[in-house]
């Protein structure tokens with residue numbers, strides 16, 4: 331536990347840690363309620379916005395609150411018992427309220443069809459909103475929220491990662507952060523709000539908490555390394571939903587690029603995926619059993635977390651190589667921040683880099699990538715037979731997606747499981763208070779966003795961003811209502827009309 335500093339370097343009413351949608355919402359709301367807000371962000375200004383900024387920027391909006399509750403309960407499945415009924419009711423109410431709040435900030439909500447679990451109770455309420463008529467992504471909603479932060483007197487400090495919470499008795503009274511290589515203490519007279527995202531970029535935490543996926547990489551921000559989970563745990567927070575991730579998707583991770591890249595698969599047909607034993611394990615392509623339903627798969631009538639038999643290789647022939655670029659990136663972190671790797675149309679540059687291995691025969695290729703030559707030869711020959719008959723008895727690829735791998739040379743690209751985001755973190759209640767392991771709220775500590783998200787299992791797309799706004803507002807309002815720990819404290823920030 332960190333000692334309470336005798337003197338503080340800085341002082342404010344509310345410290346918000348992490349500038350994504352959740353932190354922005356909490357800061358806007360607290361500021362509008364008259365609190366003086368400092369927003370700490372670990373990344374440099376050019377990389378601000380976390381997963382929020384690089385996301386598809388779509389929001390799940392339950393058109394009816396009661397049906398929203400039913401849909402949430404259906405998706406939570408066996409994990410429902412862990413979530414209080416009043417928490418779910420508040421979630422549904424505030425998710426419904428998001429639309430009006432966002433319109434007030436300047437969003438033009440446009441509905442798009444995207445009901446992920448149409449068979450579930452309450453699914454009739456599902457609407458998914460994007461900002462304006464254009465495509466999804468493109469920071470379209472982020473820019474609305476960023477502008478709302480910019481026009482308020484919210485002090486943002488970039489490259490200032492928080493690394494510890496300061497507790498005095500039972501109250502959280504400040505934060506220790508790092509700026510310019512120095513440790514600084516910031517007193518929070520009313521409260522601290524944790525909004526610093528999940529642990530997508532912390533391989534050790536991913537291995538600890540996520541079963542069956544030992545080599546996961548993020549497609550979003552590399553700055554979310556679970557700092558909020560560590561800080562909250564150190565002062566006794568209870569954790570929840572640590573097992574739940576949106577993923578895996580099958581992607582490619584180049585050593586030189588900090589995040590994984592999406593694949594551009596279905597342009598050709600003579601390709602397949604194999605596990606370490608040289609066998610196929612899925613219906614390759616898009617859509618396929620990997621990557622749909624945010625990483626959950628229905629087997630034997632039961633929804634389960636998708637796992638993957640890594641290492642995985644994509645095997646293809648010369649005809650497939652010539653059919654188009656295999657790698658691409660869409661709305662991920664690398665593209666938004668302008669580092670987008672320009673994958674060559676004929677995939678030759680990636681062969682030169684050694685990312686794609688090449689051999690004259692399937693047997694030689696197998697040796698090159700450390701797979702049993704007999705097993706790979708058997709798999710390719712069986713796949714070629716299926717392509718010849720137009721029927722994939724093993725994994726159900728459709729006839730028009732199949733072609734035999736017959737034109738040498740043959741190639742292998744190692745694929746990696748990637749994830750969109752984690753859901754786990756400190757448990758919060760309906761007031762957005764962080765809950766301690768004794769079941770009581772940790773005083774003056776709030777949270778919002780994917781850090782300790784409410785989602786324990788199946789996930790409706792748009793749900794995370796919706797939750798950022800819903801619980802970001804609750805955290806901001808409740809934090810600003812806390813009585814200041816110093817009497818003559820608040821200079822306040824002028825309320826700015828939304």
Ligand SMILES: Cc1cc2nc3c(=O)[nH]c(=O)nc-3n(C[C@H](O)[C@H](O)[C@H](O)COP(=O)(O)OP(=O)(O)OC[C@H]3O[C@@H](n4cnc5c(N)ncnc54)[C@H](O)[C@@H]3O)c2cc1C
Pocket residue numbers: 347348349350351352353370371372373378379380381382383384385386387388389390490491492493525526527528549550551553554555557558661662663750751778779780781791792793794795796798
């Ligand atoms: C490619 C992609 C597409 C997605 N599309 C959608 C979508 O369309 N709809 C949807 O609902 N969800 C989507 N998601 C998920 C969703 O974007 C996130 O779950 C959500 O935006 C998280 O918001 P947040 O504010 O909690 O965290 P983030 O937006 O990730 O922000 C956290 C911030 O905290 C900062 N930080 C981390 N540690 C510290 C520290 N120690 N001190 C200070 N700052 C720190 C980070 O740098 C980051 O800026 C997508 C995710 C990805 C990656």
